[in-house]
Amino acid sequence: MVCLVMAGLCDAGMPFFNRNRSGAKGGMFPGDEDIEGLYTTGKIVTYKLEDFQELYGSAGNRYIEFGLVTMKSCDYIYGGPKDRVNIEIATMESPTSAAGLFHHHRGKVLRGSGKAVDVGAEGVLDVARQSRNLYFYRGKLFVKIVYSGKGQAPDLMPIAKYVDDHLPAGNRDEKPDGFEYIEIEGVNKDTIALTPGYTFNISFLPPSVWASAPGGGSVASDMFIITKYSTKEAAELHRDYTAYLKLHAEYIEEYTKGSMKLTKAVDPNQGRVVFGAYHNALIIAARPDGYEKGEVLIERVMERIDEIKNLARENGEESGERRRWNPFRRRSAE
Numbered sequence: 001m002v003c004l005v006m007a008g009l010c011d012a013g014m015p016f017f018n019r020n021r022s023g024a025k026g027g028m029f030p031g032d033e034d035i036e037g038l039y040t041t042g043k044i045v046t047y048k049l050e051d052f053q054e055l056y057g058s059a060g061n062r063y064i065e066f067g068l069v070t071m072k073s074c075d076y077i078y079g080g081p082k083d084r085v086n087i088e089i090a091t092m093e094s095p096t097s098a099a100g101l102f103h104h105h106r107g108k109v110l111r112g113s114g115k116a117v118d119v120g121a122e123g124v125l126d127v128a129r130q131s132r133n134l135y136f137y138r139g140k141l142f143v144k145i146v147y148s149g150k151g152q153a154p155d156l157m158p159i160a161k162y163v164d165d166h167l168p169a170g171n172r173d174e175k176p177d178g179f180e181y182i183e184i185e186g187v188n189k190d191t192i193a194l195t196p197g198y199t200f201n202i203s204f205l206p207p208s209v210w211a212s213a214p215g216g217g218s219v220a221s222d223m224f225i226i227t228k229y230s231t232k233e234a235a236e237l238h239r240d241y242t243a244y245l246k247l248h249a250e251y252i253e254e255y256t257k258g259s260m261k262l263t264k265a266v267d268p269n270q271g272r273v274v275f276g277a278y279h280n281a282l283i284i285a286a287r288p289d290g291y292e293k294g295e296v297l298i299e300r301v302m303e304r305i306d307e308i309k310n311l312a313r314e315n316g317e318e319s320g321e322r323r324r325w326n327p328f329r330r331r332s333a334e
Helices: 002-011 049-066 095-109 157-166 231-248 291-314
Strands: 038-040 045-048 068-078 084-092 114-117 122-126 133-138 141-147 209-212 222-227 251-257 260-267 271-278 281-286
Touching: 045 049, 049 068, 049 095, 084 095, 084 157, 095 122, 095 133, 095 141, 114 133, 133 157, 141 157, 222 231, 222 291, 231 251, 231 260, 231 271, 231 281, 260 291, 271 291, 281 291
Parallel strands: none
Antiparallel strands: 038 068, 045 068, 068 084, 084 141, 114 122, 122 133, 133 141, 209 222, 222 281, 251 260, 260 271, 271 281
16 A cells, blocks of 8 residues: 555656645745756745744855845755755844855855855855855855755755845845955955954944955954944044054053054954954954055055045945945944
């Protein structure tokens, strides 16, 4: 009897579990028959923030740090009964939060071993783990597709493209403002990330765009760009950071170099730093091999900011600080 039932199911082109349980066709998650060989094994499950931590434990900390709102998840088989795939779609607080979580996975989880794929605003395939994981983001949504079967991973791109085509958020060509700043000589754009918490673990410093800066000297040299809502707020942050260092640094000096007002210091926890405020950005070169190299990096960032501002003006876009200059814009401004 069992053989007859199984044969009947196979003849109908269906696996041995229930079909069409993932919700209405055309949603963000593919239903049965939307993708060849992909079938749902359960319903879409939604986790609110208060339930997420209990379910995911420490593995969910990064999601919360970057600003998780809700998580939706659905399980599938893809090909055979032992070829399991899970799709997660996280709704984040802002496009910058989604991009930050993506770059955390690309940089910290994949350790630079990912292969860029044409999906979402940015996508990456984990080639170091036999292409079993695929991550991308668009708008406020971060998508994670994971194969957990024992065999060779199937092609995950048809799934990724389906999900991407059905996301209700964001333009594929839009990246959060501020990330373009990293196209700077001496700064390694492949290490671009968004700090999930506070830069240097100093409570009053907000998240920042971060990248390593080997052009600044040692391997440990980093570049931080923290943008605020206005030039005034950036100046206030600069003053607060300076005041903090005056209390804690082993050495601090404020000086002018050309048209730049800079500060250099040696902090017990941060090491050597050079920083200055420009427009609505606080620019910090951390741990450079010599203050002079830190100054050069800061000057290059300032030049890049000017280029972007001039380009925005030529294109008739908002030049200032409300849109083009703030990846951490307030929710009311979105």
